[in-house]
Each structure stands twice: as C-alpha cells, then as structure tokens.
C-alpha cells in the first residue's frame with residue numbers, strides 16, 4: 001500500500017535546476033538519540049529561514065497508515081531563537097510560529113516512546129519504535145516541518161548517536177551529514193533505523209542494496225539480503241531502470257501481545273522499503289511476495305503520473321499480479337508456488353462477501369481493513385492476468401502486458417482507466433474500457449480466464465470448503481472480548497459466545513480453512529479452551545491445475561518469461 005503524491009512531483013519537475021536552489025526551502029534537523037532507562041528519546045533541533053511574512057504554520061506529526069494522534073509523542077516544543085514565538089491553533093497538530101521577517105527560526109522538541117503504547121493494535125509498528133537499544137521510525141511520525149506551499153525542499157540531517165550504534169536511513173548508511181533534495185512527501189516518506197540493527201550490503205546490477213534487520217528469524221541475514229538483492233535486480237530489469245545509487249530494505253518483528261491472526265505489513269518509501277513481519281517467520285513465498293509487491297510500487301505508481309481519482313485496481317492489483325510473476329521470472333518461486341498463489345487469489349475473490357460492490361464503495365473502503373479493502377487487489381490482478389492472455393493471443397505471443405505497463409510509464413500523461421484501456425487497445429484488446437465499467441465500476445463478477453496460466457494449466461471448477469472464522473476477528477481483537485459469533489458456525493458449536501474474555505489465541509492465517517484455531521476464553525462458568533476448524537459451507541471455485549503430460553516445465557516457464565518479440569530482447 002502506498003499513497004501517491006503526483007502533484008508534488010509535478011511541481012518539482014517544473015523548477016529548473018538553476019532556479020531550484022533559490023526556490024528551495026532549506027530545513028536543517030539535528031537529531032540526537034538519547035537512551036534512557038524508560039526508552040529512547042529523540043532530541044530534535046529544527047532550523048529554517050522564516051521568510052518575509054513573519055509567521056508560518058508548523059506541522060507536527062499527525063497520522064500515518066491508520067495510526068493517529070502522533071503529535072502526542074512530541075514533547076517540550078520550544079523556540080530557541082530569541083524573538084520567535086509559538087502559539088496553539090485549533091488543530092492539535094498545527095502551531096503558529098511568529099518571527100522577524102527573514103529571521104532564521106530555530107526550534108527544539110523531543111519525541112518519546114508512546115505513553116499509552118498501542119502495541120497490541122493492528123499496524124502499531126507504523127508508530128515510532130524508540131527503545132533503549134534501538135530506534136525505527138517513519139519520517140512522517142517524527143518530523144515537524146513549516147508549511148511549504150508546494151516549495152521543494154533541501155533537507156540537511158545531522159545525527160548524534162551513542163557510540164557503536166549501527167545506523168541507516170532512506171538517504172544512506174552513514175550518519176555523517178546527509179542532504180536530500182525533493183518534495184515534502186518524499187522527505188516524510190522515509191525510514192530511519194539505529195542501534196542494534198544488523199546491516200548488510202549486497203549488489204543489485206552493480207548498485208548497492210542495504211538491508212537492516214533486527215530480531216530472530218528462521219533464515220540467515222545473508223539469505224535475506226541475497227533475496228532482497230535478487231528481487232530488486234529482477235524488478236529494475238523489468239522496468240529497464242538502473243538509476244538507483246542507493247536502496248534500503250528494513251525488516252523488524254511485529255510485536256503482537258493481543259494476537260489474533262497475523263499483522264504482517266510493509267510500506268514502500270523514498271529509496272526504501274520497510275517491512276514488519278510476524279516474529280520468527282520463515283523466508284517463505286509470502287515474505288518474498290510482500291517484498292516484491294512493495295518494491296514494485298517504486299514504479300507503479302510512484303514513477304507514474306496519477307489521475308484525480310485513485311486507481312487502486314491498477315496501482316495495487318497490477319502490482320499484486322507482477323509481484324508474483326517477477327518472483328517466478330527471477331527463479332525465486334517455483335511454477336507450483338506461482339499457481340498456488342494464483343489459485344488462492346481466485347478462492348479469496350470467490351469467497352469475498354464484497355465481490356460485487358461498486359467501484360466507488362471499494363475506493364471508500366480501501367483503508368477499512370476489511371475484505372472490501374482487498375477487492376481492488378483481487379480485481380486488478382485477475383484483470384491483469386486476463387488482459388495479458390488476451391494480448392498474447394491477439395499478437396501470437398509477440399507482446400504481453402509488460403508492454404502496456406512500460407508504455408504507461410513512458411507516457412507523459414496521467415494513468416487513468418481510459419489511458420489503460422487505450423494502451424491495451426494498441427495491443428489488440430478492444431474493449432478494456434467496457435470491462436472496467438462492468439467489473440470495477442458496477443461490481444460484476446470477473447470470470448477467470450482459462451488462458452491466464454499459459455499452455456501447461458487447465459481451468460477447473462472445484463467445490464472448496466470456505467474459510468469462516470465464525471466470529472468478528474477485528475472487534476474481538478480490539479476489545480479482547482469475543483464478538484459477532486455466528487450461530488451454527490464451527491466457532492459457535494465449539495463453545496465460543498459473545499462477551500467471553502479472550503485470555504489467549506494462537507496465531508492463525510485468515511483465509512485458510514485447513515487449520516485448527518485455539519483460544520482460551522473466560523466467562524461466568526470459568527476458563528475454557530476452545531478449538532475448532534474455521535470452515536463454513538463449500539463453494540464452487542475456479543482453480544488452475546497442471547496438465548499431466550502437456551507442456552514441459554521449461555515450456556511453461558518460457559511462456560511466463562520475457563518474450564522473444566518484446567522490445568530490447
């Protein structure tokens with residue numbers, strides 16, 4: 001997932017290099033990490049030129065990826081320069097700063113660990129982690145900044161760290177003075193780690209990729225670094241874009257005391273990807289997928305212009321499709337793993353209670369954290385596979401969806417539904433606009449394309465047991481009290497009832513009906529263990545199966561790989 005700030009990027013490109021220095025707003029941050037018994041404090045000195053108006057608005061950290069009230073972590077905000085004053089406004093995350101025209105404004109503040117730590121909540125890892133032994137934070141959650149009015153920035157960062165601390169951030173692996181020029185959004189969407197992180201650097205197509213991780217995993221650091229390097233190289237090759245002097249991948253364990261389901265996450269940032277994964281997890285297909293998905297956002301949609309309305313089925317759905325496809329092309333997953341992933345996607349789409357919701361509802365529900373939020377991913381990935389097959393068939397395998405993506409990125413126009421349809425029409429797909437109107441906008445069910453997995457696979461319909469949790473997982477997790485138990489479900493027959501207190505719950509995978517769920521709950525009758533299989537009614541689901549004796553593995557892989565007719569090959 002990734003917000004896109006196309007307007008800011010356009011503004012930057014309009015400023016000529018010579019005019020840039022004068023038009024840039026210079027911000028200087030000096031950051032000291034001060035370990036305390038209670039955790040780490042970040043002591044931040046911010047200075048900037050106040051401008052001629054004599055006043056500006058100072059924005060404090062506010063929200064990021066579902067986490068709110070981040071300004072509550074900011075303490076002791078004071079004006080260091082004489083004559084500068086700070087005043088509250090109606091908004092708790094905005095202060096009014098007054099100064100003499102042209103004066104340099106120097107402010108000081110500290111950021112402390114969350115007082116009321118929401119560490120059990122989903123996505124809490126997006127908040128700054130400030131511990132005695134390390135820090136990990138996203139720029140948005142720590143940097144205060146003066147109102148910008150669209151000006152590009154020139155930011156200087158000075159770091160003061162305890163002796164022996166490892167360090168890296170989105171700008172480099174050295175805490176010596178760092179400089180960054182770009183937009184405010186690019187500056188805020190960054191990751192910073194220091195302390196007991198293990199830092200490794202590998203080369204991807206001759207350019208350094210740095211990996212910083214902490215915590216215990218079921219894989220070695222060097223295996224993770226090698227994987228990151230290979231995924232980065234595969235995706236840069238796909239886009240024919242090697243313009244990356246530096247790239248950072250961070251990985252930290254997600255802490256989840258009130259664990260219900262998994263809360264794995266990742267976010268694509270400026271020159272970097274930050275991953276948050278369940279403690280101790282293996283280097284499996286899903287972890288590879290998360291990394292490939294987030295990295296792909298570097299181009300889709302960061303390096304593409306976006307239209308006025310978010311095009312989630314394109315930015316997320318196409319990214320989903322290519323994340324798996326490029327893992328296969330890069331030899332990082334097997335044909336069987338690819339097919340299994342695709343079949344899981346089909347099953348989730350078939351089971352989704354929100355499959356037929358209209359596009360505007362899906363867009364509104366994108367940050368809802370429910371099945372509705374997944375719909376654009378499912379629709380977009382299935383449409384991508386369908387259109388790829390249609391292009392292959394219309395061009396006798398000379399062209400593929402790869403060409404459409406590269407054309408859209410090269411075009412100096414916003415990527416809208418119409419632009420995608422026009423690009424597809426160019427490669428022999430006549431009515432993509434109609435398909436978007438029916439499937440995305442009206443919410444019609446998209447039938448799986450029998451050609452989508454190439455010559456070695458056939459599409460069947462299989463009766464499959466449906467995943468059914470049998471209670472409201474999100475509400476139960478939030479209050480640690482069982483809620484929304486469905487009468488007649490396996491959860492109900494196992495003894496789960498609304499109002500029971502949840503004492504513990506073993507981790508489980510949402511969507512997988514082939515597992516045992518086990519919870520310990522307490523009610524008026526005392527404590528009890530509840531165990532059940534989260535399975536509901538069976539449902540007919542389209543699934544691909546490998547044809548025995550048909551195309552060889554090599555022929556199947558060749559079909560998924562780069563095409564002989566594609567430009568540059």
Ligand SMILES: [Zn+2]
Nearest residue numbers: 001002316319
């Ligand atoms: Zn995404």
